[in-house]
Amino acid sequence: MNYHGFLSSFPRTYVGRGPADRPDVCLTFDDGPGDATPVLLETLRQLEVKATFFCLGDAARRHPDQIHAIVADGHDLGSHGLSHLDLRQLSSDAFGHGQVIPSIRVIEDIAGQSVRLFRPPYGEISAPQVQWLEDAGYTLVGWSIDPQDWADPMATGHVERVVGEVLRHVHPGAIVLLHDGDDDDVDRRSISDVVEGLVSPLRKKGFHFIGVEDMLERRIPAP
């Protein structure tokens, strides 16, 4: 989403990657929770990988047990809006009070913890909306690697293609965009195989898996 040139005007609020001098990688999962989430969580548990989930408010309402599991497993939580709509045409007020706050409230009420990370559907956002997030104290999270795992996830060779894309582009401070949601009724259970394929080669390259909240702490120099 860093194709929005104005994002560079919001260095306090927008994060699209972490520090380049630390071998950290964030795996982020959008659009869930969904049918793929339980197996994905089990895979992350077995591999001892911490991740970040950008959940839809509507999906959180349908799968509160999965929100509880995400929290219990120690992953970071963010909001991806209420439903999966391009929000750019909304005024900053309608964006903030009609979408961001309600979606965060849904997730917070289920999770029992505060949420301050927001990633808009499709990564689409207007400059006034980013300003609203900044004024309200939320963090806008983008990504630095998009292996297009959402495309045709049950196709032959899909897992190898997505893993290969990430390994080709990985860099210190990478934020990887992945999906575990049920949008378009697509079976996304291959996301667990993608994670299994990624973790060992990335660890061999010396990378550590951290949550976006950890990355933010490392990004901001101590006073």
Ligand SMILES: [Zn+2]
């Ligand atoms: Zn999405």
